[in-house]
Amino acid sequence: MKRSVIRDNIKPHASNRRGTAVVLYRRNHIAGGTYFFTITLKNRTSTFLVDHIDGLLHAIRSAKRARPFRIDALVILSEHLHAIWTLPPGDHDYSGRWRAIKAQFSRSIAKSGIDVHRNAKGEYDLWQRRFWEHTIRDDTDMERHVNYIHFNPVKHAWVTRVRDWPHSTFHRYVRVGAYSLDWAGGSTEPEAGVYGE
Numbered sequence: 001m002k003r004s005v006i007r008d009n010i011k012p013h014a015s016n017r018r019g020t021a022v023v024l025y026r027r028n029h030i031a032g033g034t035y036f037f038t039i040t041l042k043n044r045t046s047t048f049l050v051d052h053i054d055g056l057l058h059a060i061r062s063a064k065r066a067r068p069f070r071i072d073a074l075v076i077l078s079e080h081l082h083a084i085w086t087l088p089p090g091d092h093d094y095s096g097r098w099r100a101i102k103a104q105f106s107r108s109i110a111k112s113g114i115d116v117h118r119n120a121k122g123e124y125d126l127w128q129r130r131f132w133e134h135t136i137r138d139d140t141d142m143e144r145h146v147n148y149i150h151f152n153p154v155k156h157a158w159v160t161r162v163r164d165w166p167h168s169t170f171h172r173y174v175r176v177g178a179y180s181l182d183w184a185g186g187s188t189e190p191e192a193g194v195y196g197e
Helices: 003-009 053-066 094-111 139-155 170-175
Strands: 013-015 021-023 034-040 070-076 080-086 132-135
Touching: 034 094, 034 139, 053 070, 053 094, 070 139, 080 139, 139 170
Parallel strands: none
Antiparallel strands: 013 021, 034 080, 034 132, 070 080
16 A cells, blocks of 8 residues: 555544643553553642652552553652553553552642642543653663662652662562662663653
8 A cells, every 4th residue: 555545544533512722632542561661740849649649559559450561660750750660460450550550649749738720621630641652672672771760860860870769669679679679770771762751
C-alpha cells in the first residue's frame, strides 16, 4: 500500500461533543505485561506528592489490595512520579488502577481540609488527565527504565546523590544487591531515552 493511502486513512483526531478536535490515544494492552508510567499533577510547581506521601502510598497500597499488581520500580517526586508495574496474567487494566489511585489520593487531600480545585464537572482537578505509558519490551529496556526512575531525583536537582532521595525503590534495590549504595554518585544521567516528562 502506498504511503499516501495509509496517511489518508489514519484519523489521529476525533471531535468531542462540542466539536473540538481531540487526540485519539491508543494504549498498548498486554495481559500480564510490564509497563513504565509517568503520572503528573496538573500544577507542575506543586509539592503535593511529597508533602502528602503517606496519603499517596496508602492509595497505592489500597489499589494493590483491590486489584493486585507488582511494583518493580517507583520514584515519587514533588509533582510527578514514575513507576514500573507488572500486571497479573490475564489482566491488562492499568488505567483502572491509576484512576483508583488518583481518585483516592485526591479525596484524601480534600478530606484533610486542603482546598482542591474542581473542574467544570465537579471533579477534583489535581492530576493531569492523561499519563505516559510505555510497554517494557525486554531486559535491556527494563534496566534502562529502572535506572531512569532511580536517577530521576538527581536529574531534577532534588538531591545530588541517588541514595539521598527517600521516596524511591532504589533503597530496596540496594538491599537485594542490585545497586551499590553509591550507584550513579556524581555521574551523568543514565542512557538517554523518551520517558514521558
